[in-house]
Amino acid sequence: MVEIPDIALFDVVMMKKEHPCSKRSRYFQIMRVGADIKIKCLGCGKVMMLSRDTFNHKLKKVVSHSEKEVPTGTV
Numbered sequence: 001m002v003e004i005p006d007i008a009l010f011d012v013v014m015m016k017k018e019h020p021c022s023k024r025s026r027y028f029q030i031m032r033v034g035a036d037i038k039i040k041c042l043g044c045g046k047v048m049m050l051s052r053d054t055f056n057h058k059l060k061k062v063v064s065h066s067e068k069e070v071p072t073g074t075v
């Protein structure tokens with residue numbers, strides 16, 4: 001059984017590595033939780049899909065929980 005961090009839709013998370021975009025943001029928001037995790041870079045707005053395993057490895061910590069989608073460029 002794979003250890004699954006306690007994450008929920010719209011959680012804002014910090015990843016171990018910054019996104020290789022112009023904003024170099026390490027903050028992402030959870031856009032979908034399922035067999036795969038969909039996260040959005042809060043610097044540039046790019047959405048990417050990660051497997052649970054990959055997500056678990058790249059996650060540093062859960063920063064906060066939001067009730068809705070956070071506009072990009074705010075972090």
Ligand SMILES: [Zn+2]
Pocket residue numbers: 019020021022023024025041042043044045046
């Ligand atoms: Zn980005």
